Amino acid sequence: MDTDPEPIYNPRCWPAWLACALLWCVTRLPFAWQLAIGRLLGYGIYLFGPERRQVTRTNLELCFPDLSAGECHRLTLEHLTSLGIAIIEIALSWWGTDRKLRRLVTISGLENLEAALQHGKGVLLLSAHFTTLEIGGRLLSLYAPFHVLYRRHKNPVIEFLIQKYRTSLYENAIERGDLRAMVKSLRDNRPVWYAPDQDFGSDNSIFVPFFGVPAATLTATSRLAGATGARVVPFFQARLPGSRGYRLTLMPALDGFPGTSIEADTRRIVKLIEDRVRENPEQYVWAHRRFKTRPSGQKAVYK
Numbered sequence: 647m648d649t650d651p652e653p654i655y656n657p658r659c660w661p662a663w664l665a666c667a668l669l670w671c672v673t674r675l676p677f678a679w680q681l682a683i684g685r686l687l688g689y690g691i692y693l694f695g696p697e698r699r700q701v702t703r704t705n706l707e708l709c710f711p712d713l714s715a716g717e718c719h720r721l722t723l724e725h726l727t728s729l730g731i732a733i734i735e736i737a738l739s740w741w742g743t744d745r746k747l748r749r750l751v752t753i754s755g756l757e758n759l760e761a762a763l764q765h766g767k768g769v770l771l772l773s774a775h776f777t778t779l780e781i782g783g784r785l786l787s788l789y790a791p792f793h794v795l796y797r798r799h800k801n802p803v804i805e806f807l808i809q810k811y812r813t814s815l816y817e818n819a820i821e822r823g824d825l826r827a828m829v830k831s832l833r834d835n836r837p838v839w840y841a842p843d844q845d846f847g848s849d850n851s852i853f854v855p856f857f858g859v860p861a862a863t864l865t866a867t868s869r870l871a872g873a874t875g876a877r878v879v880p881f882f883q884a885r886l887p888g889s890r891g892y893r894l895t896l897m898p899a900l901d902g903f904p905g906t907s908i909e910a911d912t913r914r915i916v917k918l919i920e921d922r923v924r925e926n927p928e929q930y931v932w933a934h935r936r937f938k939t940r941p942s943g944q945k946a947v948y949k
Contacts, residue, residue, distance in 0.1 A: 654802045654803050659803045662801055662803035663803055666737075666807065669733070669736075669741075670741050672737060673734075673738050673741045677746075677750065677889050677891070678888075678889040681734070683734060684730045684731030684734040684735070685727050685730060685731060687733055688726045688727035688728065688730020689723075689726075689727060690730070691730055692723055692726040692727070698726065698933045699722060699726065700949070701933055701935055701948060702722045702725055702932040703718060703722045704947060704948060705934075705936055705937070706718050706721055706722060706725075708857070708859050708937065709856070709857035709859060710857070710927075721928060725777075725927075725929075725930070725932050725933070727928075728928050728929050729777050729931070729933060731777065731885070732777035732778065732780065732781075735777075735778065735780055735781035736780045738781060738784075739781050739783070739811075739815075740807065747784065747788060748788055749891070750785070750891030750892055751788070751891055751893075751894060752891070752892070752893050752894070753785075753894040753895075753896075754894070754895055754896070755895055755896030755897060755898075756789055756896055758879055758896045758897060758898045758899065759837060759879055759881075759896050761898075761899070763835060763837070763877075765875070765877055766835050767832065767874055767875035767876050767877070768831065768832030768833060768834070768835050768836055768837070768875075768876040769832075769837040769838070769876055769899075770832070770837075770840050770870060770871060770876050770878045770879070771786075771792060771838065771839040771840060771881040771896075772840060772841075772867060772878050772879065772881060772915065773839060773840065773841045774841050774843045774882070774919045774922065774923070774930070775843055775930070775931040776884075776929045776930055777885075777930075777931060778883045778884060778929055779841065779883070779931075781892065782881075782882075782883030783839055785883070785892055786839075786881070786883075786894055787815055790837065791816070791817045791836075791837075792817060792837035792838065792839055793816060793817050793818040793819070793836050793837065794816045794818075794819055794838075794839045795819075795820050795821070795828070795840060795841075796809075796812055796820070796821060796822065797821070797822045798821065818831060818836070820838070828840075829870070829873065832870065832876045833874060838876075839881070840867065842863065842864040842866060842915065843863070843919050843936075844934055844936065845862050845936055845937065845938045845939050846862070847862065847939055848939055850864055850865060851863055851865065851939070852909055852912060853941050854909065854912050854913045855913075856916055856919075856936065857920060857923075859937055860937075860940075860941050860944070861936055862938075862939040863912050863916060865908050865911075865912055867911065867915055868903075868904040868911035868912060869904075869908070871904045872904045877900075879896055879897065879898075879899050879900075880897040880900070880918055881895070881896050881897070882895050882897075882922050884925065884926050885926070885929060900914070935948055
């Protein structure tokens with residue numbers, strides 16, 4: 647990362663710094679107020695973000711064809727509201743105190759992670775892109791050290807803060823695509839937090855059904871587990887109703903993984919993620935163009 651102070655303190659970056667300062671102030675408020683502000687932000691995304699609104703609605707129509715128009719509209723609004731709350735949760739994950747955060751979390755299955763580490767070959771903490779992803783990782787760091795993947799942000803201020811806090815809060819921050827660093831972490835018997843459920847194009851991906859729709863899905867989970875012997879422990883988080891906080895769930899390591907087929911492994915992972923999405927559909931990141939890459943001969947999904 648470029649640490650030269652000029653890019654991040656240039657006047658062009660002042661609006662980003664101001665926004666971050668406001669978010670820091672929000673993290674000083676009671677948790678219920680933070681959620682309310684997040685909902686307002688999400689409603690603003692719904693009103694003034696037509697592209698995100700359209701992508702969300704298209705994804706929901708594809709994945710839940712039985713929804714009525716009214717139900718799809720409601721779920722679109724609920725998702726974008728959840729996305730607004732996620733902005734506040736990112737700030738909370740950076741600037742919230744351990745003491746305050748511990749009061750917000752219920753965790754189950756930590757023994758599953760500990761048992762997987764006993765094998766000595768690392769653990770892939772298999773997750774998915776829920777709006778609670780950032781706060782979920784921060785809350786898990788209160789109980790267990792692990793390494794995280796991250797993708798560089800285009801805004802230099804946000805990139806600076808992401809790098810700063812992910813490096814300080816977690817044992818190691820690995821840039822997405824750095825397979826060598828991931829393998830090293832696993833061979834050092836470290837857990838690596840990994841979410842393979844976004845569309846990164848056709849390279850290193852295969853098409854498997856996601857809610858019945860062919861979706862380009864990374865095969866790296868199967869390949870990494872096969873190459874290193876790492877156990878795969880599914881890790882999911884959910885925002886609880888009201889202001890009750892969050893539930894973290896670490897499931898038992900997947901039995902017989904990897905199997906004899908990369909495609910079967912990938913289908914298994916996608917089905918696991920589907921099951922969790924159905925529990926809290928509004929909290930999954932539907933605003934992502936999940937079906938951007940199409941199989942040969944199929945028309946584009948998004949306008």
